[in-house]
Amino acid sequence: MNSGINTTGRRLGGIFELIGSRVMEFLDQAGYTILLLARAFYYLKDAPPKAREIVTQMYFAGVKTLVVCSLVGVFTGMILALQTGIELQNFGMQYQIGHLIIASMTREMGPFMAAIILTASVGSAMAAEIGTMKVYDEIDALEMMSISPVKFLVMPRVVALATMMPVVSIYIIVLACLGGAVVANSILNVSFNVYMKHLYKGIHFKPIYVGLLKSFVFGLIISGVSCAYGLRATSGELGVGHATRSSVVASFLMVLIIGYFITAIFYG
């Protein structure tokens, strides 16, 4: 009887220990990321001499993801128009589809889609690149030259992604509206003029600035999280893989959680 209680106690203790260690790990990583972003902000004063690196990173985030952003944007608009348009058709309100698309894209979908694409393509590449530099002593070499890795690597990436995320979001929103127009016109029998008229009606200032704010914050989160995981990579190539995977998972989760809170603050 006593041994049964002891075994259950040990198991429970083990579970609590595991949960506790995971919570501590999360808090440690979150704290490190916040401090890293704070240090990156401090080095903004050195942004002008780093313009070339910032532009290069902006090129990776914007131009290099153009094709996938275009496809995601167009198909998101088409799917949205098709799914909601069919329902609206039941009420004879399919002409409102433009309004619905611009509202959902500016409020949530545009920034969220941009965040997903840039996490998967740019954020993961940042974590892998910086992680590789870490395990091959390049970060230590920078330290030995009294060059701050935050100034040299993190700040340009944070600036570039925080700048490009709103641009990519707007691009995705525009293409989603075009994709929606194609479906509205070809399947829902809504003329282009009617679609555009309702689309313009759906454009409001608040969803736009909240959407852009979200994109900007997502850019900070993804770059900060990715660089933090990269800088803490250990144990060779295996560690780089682990850092990359963890950075993508953490970025997704943080985008969802912070996205919810921004929505709650402005619309709650």
Add this chain to the structure above:
Amino acid sequence: MIEFVDVHKSFGPKRVLGGFNLSIEKGETFVIIGQSGIGKTVALRHVAGLLHPDSGTVLVEGVQVNGASPGTMRKLRERMGVLFQSGALINWMTVAENVALPLSEHRRFPKKEIDRLVDEKLGLLELGDAKQKTPSEISGGMKKRVALARVLMSNPDIILYDEPTTGLDPVMSMVISDLIRQMQRDFGVTSLVVTHDMKSAFHVGDRIGMLYGGELVQVGSPEEIMNTENAVVRQFINGELEGPIRAQ
């Protein structure tokens, strides 16, 4: 110049340095030999302040490295260079940009002066033709030489070499070993070399110390090490299967 006083360092349950003591004189080239994974690089990293001891003291020119303020550490590192095992060159930069990095980032010199110094260092290491290449376009030996050129840009008094000849062919190993000797001869550099390449160790070292079980089991001139009676050292330098050293 460089001093380890009773340095202890463990990683989890694994004790790497246990009461490590060493004193390196100004202008001397000291070589630490030992098996892979025994803690040679760990010792070297303590001098650079990239690792800190669990207990004990590491001194560079009388300044305590462990516990030094960021400002003190920066000043120490300005006089110190590390040649990392991989070269640690920045992959997206050209050879010239890599070599210029210690000066261009701190903007202490005009660009023209930096370019002149880059040409001078690359010329010294016979790398003039590789100036515009990226690290992925050059050989392992060239990478080490570029890394050395980068180290020399700040005219260091101390150079720490981490496995400088690992992964190189015998001829290139000798080229790098000669360069280490040249640094000492021409610039009076104090060097700490970590290697398990015995040919290179005997060529470059004024003194050699064998790290085993967390401490230096013997320190002596190359001749003394070559003719040692110490069973551990003898087994290691001769690469014998029988003896006190077991494969890790």
